Amino acid sequence: MARIIIADDDEFFVDLVRAALEPLGHAVGALSDGDNVSAVVNRKQPDLLILDCSMPGKTGIAVLREVRASKTYRVPVIMITGRTSHADEDIGYQAGADDYMRKPVDPDNLVVRVEALLPEPLRRAG
Amino acid sequence: MTNDPGLAVAARSEATPTYPKGAIILALIAIALVSFGGVAVNLLVGERLKIITNSQIEVLQSVQEISFINTQKEEVIDIALVDGDLRRLEQALILQGNLRTTLSRLERAIRLPENRIAFRDAFNVESELRAAEEQQALLIAAGRLQDARALDLDPQRRAFMHQIEQIKQRSQHYVAESGGHIDFWLQLNLMVNLFASLLVGATLFLMIRRTRVWARQLTRMEREARVAAQAKADFLATMSHEIRTPLNGVIGFADLLLDDSELTVEQRRQVGQIQGAGSMLLAVVNDILDFSRLDAEKLELDIAPLAFEGLLDDCISIVGQMAREKNLLMSLDVDPALADRYLGDADRLRQVVLNLLSNAIKFTPAGGVSLSAKVADSVGERDRVIIEVADTGIGIAADRIEQLFQPFTQADSGISKRFGGSGLGLSICRRLIDLMDGTITLKSDPGCGSTFTISLSMVRCDDAVAEQPEHGAAEPGARILVVEDLPMNREIALGMLARSGHSVEVTDSGENAIAMLRDGAFELVLMDIQMAGMDGVETAKRVRALPGAAGRVPILAMTANILPQQVRSYLDAGMNGHVAKPLRQGHLDKAIADALGASQARAEVVDLTQSSDGFDEAAFDRIAAILPLPKLETHLATLSALTREIAKGQLPEAETQAGVHKIGSQAGALGLFRLATAARQLEDCLFNSLPSDLARARFAEAAGDTDLFARPRLEARLAA
Numbered sequence: 125m126a127r128i129i130i131a132d133d134d135e136f137f138v139d140l141v142r143a144a145l146e147p148l149g150h151a152v153g154a155l156s157d158g159d160n161v162s163a164v165v166n167r168k169q170p171d172l173l174i175l176d177c178s179m180p181g182k183t184g185i186a187v188l189r190e191v192r193a194s195k196t197y198r199v200p201v202i203m204i205t206g207r208t209s210h211a212d213e214d215i216g217y218q219a220g221a222d223d224y225m226r227k228p229v230d231p232d233n234l235v236v237r238v239e240a241l242l243p244e245p246l247r248r249a250g
Numbered sequence: 251m252t253n254d255p256g257l258a259v260a261a262r263s264e265a266t267p268t269y270p271k272g273a274i275i276l277a278l279i280a281i282a283l284v285s286f287g288g289v290a291v292n293l294l295v296g297e298r299l300k301i302i303t304n305s306q307i308e309v310l311q312s313v314q315e316i317s318f319i320n321t322q323k324e325e326v327i328d329i330a331l332v333d334g335d336l337r338r339l340e341q342a343l344i345l346q347g348n349l350r351t352t353l354s355r356l357e358r359a360i361r362l363p364e365n366r367i368a369f370r371d372a373f374n375v376e377s378e379l380r381a382a383e384e385q386q387a388l389l390i391a392a393g394r395l396q397d398a399r400a401l402d403l404d405p406q407r408r409a410f411m412h413q414i415e416q417i418k419q420r421s422q423h424y425v426a427e428s429g430g431h432i433d434f435w436l437q438l439n440l441m442v443n444l445f446a447s448l449l450v451g452a453t454l455f456l457m458i459r460r461t462r463v464w465a466r467q468l469t470r471m472e473r474e475a476r477v478a479a480q481a482k483a484d485f486l487a488t489m490s491h492e493i494r495t496p497l498n499g500v501i502g503f504a505d506l507l508l509d510d511s512e513l514t515v516e517q518r519r520q521v522g523q524i525q526g527a528g529s530m531l532l533a534v535v536n537d538i539l540d541f542s543r544l545d546a547e548k549l550e551l552d553i554a555p556l557a558f559e560g561l562l563d564d565c566i567s568i569v570g571q572m573a574r575e576k577n578l579l580m581s582l583d584v585d586p587a588l589a590d591r592y593l594g595d596a597d598r599l600r601q602v603v604l605n606l607l608s609n610a611i612k613f614t615p616a617g618g619v620s621l622s623a624k625v626a627d628s629v630g631e632r633d634r635v636i637i638e639v640a641d642t643g644i645g646i647a648a649d650r651i652e653q654l655f656q657p658f659t660q661a662d663s664g665i666s667k668r669f670g671g672s673g674l675g676l677s678i679c680r681r682l683i684d685l686m687d688g689t690i691t692l693k694s695d696p697g698c699g700s701t702f703t704i705s706l707s708m709v710r711c712d713d714a715v716a717e718q719p720e721h722g723a724a725e726p727g728a729r730i731l732v733v734e735d736l737p738m739n740r741e742i743a744l745g746m747l748a749r750s751g752h753s754v755e756v757t758d759s760g761e762n763a764i765a766m767l768r769d770g771a772f773e774l775v776l777m778d779i780q781m782a783g784m785d786g787v788e789t790a791k792r793v794r795a796l797p798g799a800a801g802r803v804p805i806l807a808m809t810a811n812i813l814p815q816q817v818r819s820y821l822d823a824g825m826n827g828h829v830a831k832p833l834r835q836g837h838l839d840k841a842i843a844d845a846l847g848a849s850q851a852r853a854e855v856v857d858l859t860q861s862s863d864g865f866d867e868a869a870f871d872r873i874a875a876i877l878p879l880p881k882l883e884t885h886l887a888t889l890s891a892l893t894r895e896i897a898k899g900q901l902p903e904a905e906t907q908a909g910v911h912k913i914g915s916q917a918g919a920l921g922l923f924r925l926a927t928a929a930r931q932l933e934d935c936l937f938n939s940l941p942s943d944l945a946r947a948r949f950a951e952a953a954g955d956t957d958l959f960a961r962p963r964l965e966a967r968l969a970a
Contacts (some may be wrong), residue, residue: 134912136916139877140873143876143877143881145876178911191865227915228916230919247550
């Protein structure tokens with residue numbers, strides 16, 4: 125019911141996200157490098173963005189800053205990180221991240237965190 | 251009904267805004283001044299300027315011409331005087347004619363009366379001059395050259411030219427004077443325009459200031475409306491809870507009493523009335539709650555596979571008693587072309603059909619009510635399903651049909667007095683069907699009955715796996731803990747659970763519940779939410795933190811707070827489901843059976859998964875359950891190949907670092923903990939440029955884990 129974009133070069137993780145979210149009726153689109161994420165996001169205006177911190181091209185934080193530069197549209201963003209220290213998360217939250225998840229991501233947990241950021245009508249029913 | 255209560259309130263509470271009268275008058279004056287004053291002045295000034303300019307040009311040309319002709323003529327006459335040449339004299343007389351013509355043109359060019367006098371003087375002088383010249387010509391013609399020369403004409407000639415010169419000067423003076431006039435008009439024009447601009451500016455200022463005031467008012471009213479809407483939602487939630495709690499007492503005790511065999515027939519009838527009245531009140535409360543949730547767009551459908559046949563059967567049997575009491579025939583016709591299962595919200599669909607059926611029975615004094623479902627057409631995996639509820643009742647006039655679907659309306663106000671009801675039923679039906687992307691229509695003739703037709707486009711659901719597990723009646727004898735601080739509710743729950751054969755313990759606080767759960771083995775907890783002290787949500791969270799089996803006991807919220815966001819918060823706190831208050835025996839049994847069944851199923855899964863060294867099979871299974879297996883196979887192969895390559899040390903440092911990063915997260919997700927840990931340690935060493943020999947050795951040790959642990963597990967699944 126929601127349109128979600130995931131930007132990650134890890135195909136396994138992308139498949140996992142699709143497998144976790146698509147059965148709930150969400151449409152998941154994937155991008156594998158950071159360079160054109162913000163352009164795509166501003167054009168498609170998805171309901172949620174899942175952003176990996178380390179990708180080829182621009183890093184997740186750089187993409188996040190670009191996405192947050194838009195004055196008219198604010199997409200909820202979940203940052204995905206493999207190796208994290210709290211300092212990294214602080215930078216991310218200051219740049220406008222809504223949530224942080226650390227790989228390996230538990231699919232059930234992902235569903236809960238994703239739905240928490242979606243506006244109520246877009247959540248799975250019930 | 252508008253979707254945004256804020257705007258509706260704003261629109262109602264403020265009269266249509268208007269600009270101040272002053273501003274409008276100013277604007278009109280400004281427009282009048284600019285259009286009439288400005289244009290008139292411009293035309294006037296322009297016309298005068300044209301006249302003056304043309305006149306001046308003509309005067310100057312004429313004066314110049316006269317000077318020229320006069321000089322030429324003097325020369326010709328001088329030569330004629332010296333030579334006594336008559337032909338020259340004739341030439342001089344022609345020039346004289348030219349001079350006259352020019353003089354009369356000069357007269358026409360002169361528009362000022364004073365100049366006309368000067369011109370007449372000039373004309374007189376010219377006549378004298380001409381007379382003298384003609385005399386001279388006669389003398390020459392008579393051969394009296396001596397006399398002709400003696401006749402000195404210079405003073406007359408000078409006087410004539412003096413007069414002409416004066417005309418020129420006067421004309422210039424006139425132009426200067428008129429210029430002054432024009433200057434005045436131009437300045438007036440400028441002043442008028444300036445004044446008009448000021449008026450326009452003032453008007454704009456007033457209008458903008460007023461607009462800003464409106465904008466501020468609108469913002470404030472919108473904010474107030476939002477607050478009011480939130481307050482309304484909160485109020486509804488509270489009222490729903492406050493009404494349901496005493497209703498729980500009424501309906502629950504009536505239910506329990508009806509089971510009591512010692513009641514006399516009269517008492518049993520009276521208790522039946524109490525239960526009936528309580529159920530009706532509950533229906534009204536539910537209608538109001540549904541309506542406000544639909545109005546606030548907060549109602550969500552719970553989409554799951556549903557079977558039409560069973561659903562419609564249920565509906566008929568629920569209203570059967572009502573129909574029998576009125577001696578009405580009931581019929582059900584289900585099209586065999588209907589698929590076994592469709593995706594939809596069974597509860598909401600049942601609510602709509604039940605509402606239509608009970609309406610039909612209510613408004614049908616004799617005859618019957620029929621319910622039918624059929625497939626109208628199919629496109630791809632979708633069927634258009636038509637559900638019809640037809641009766642032989644009093645019907646309704648065509649012009650009132652649309653009104654019937656509006657909230658708070660019944661076909662005539664007498665109806666609500668005769669038949670009762672909230673008047674919201676059909677409006678709720680239409681909104682629910684709207685929510686399902688369907689349509690509901692009514693055809694009726696007064697006196698000949700009514701037919702409600704629901705048309706839904708539904709997705710067939712042939713997948714037997716998607717079928718929800720049906721748990722029959724609860725197996726009796728489960729040990730259940732009831733946590734509830736109101737004695738009345740405790741007693742009702744106890745009574746109903748005992749009736750279903752469960753062994754029940756009760757407690758009145760969250761703290762006691764936690765202590766009891768820690769000690770004793772319960773199979774299920776029924777948890778009240780609003781309790782003095784520790785509330786149900788907090789208690790559930792603490793129970794989940796308990797070690798061992800006690801922390802995994804299924805918990806059902808038992809509450810009158812059943813708004814979706816409230817239910818969600820219970821699930822977030824770790825509870826497994828909810829039972830709505832007022833408690834009804836059937837609902838309670840089903841919820842308990844579901845919760846116990848699900849927990850058994852989970853227990854079986856847990857038994858299957860014993861964690862072996864470095865591999866969490868449960869974690870792997872969770873992934874395998876949601877990822878398509880061929881995809882999982884590909885990922886395992888990729889992971890295995892990448893791991894081996896890195897273990898052999900064949901890749902350059904940068905690629906190794908990116909590779910172990912990927913392995914760390916993938917292996918972790920797949921439950922390959924030894925491999926994941928080794929990958930992360932190696933990544934850390936490489937990232938921080940630390941000696942990596944030990945980490946590499948560990949990584950090499952774990953490199954085969956994918957094939958060793960995950961692969962066989964996947965193959966077992968593929969085989970199954």
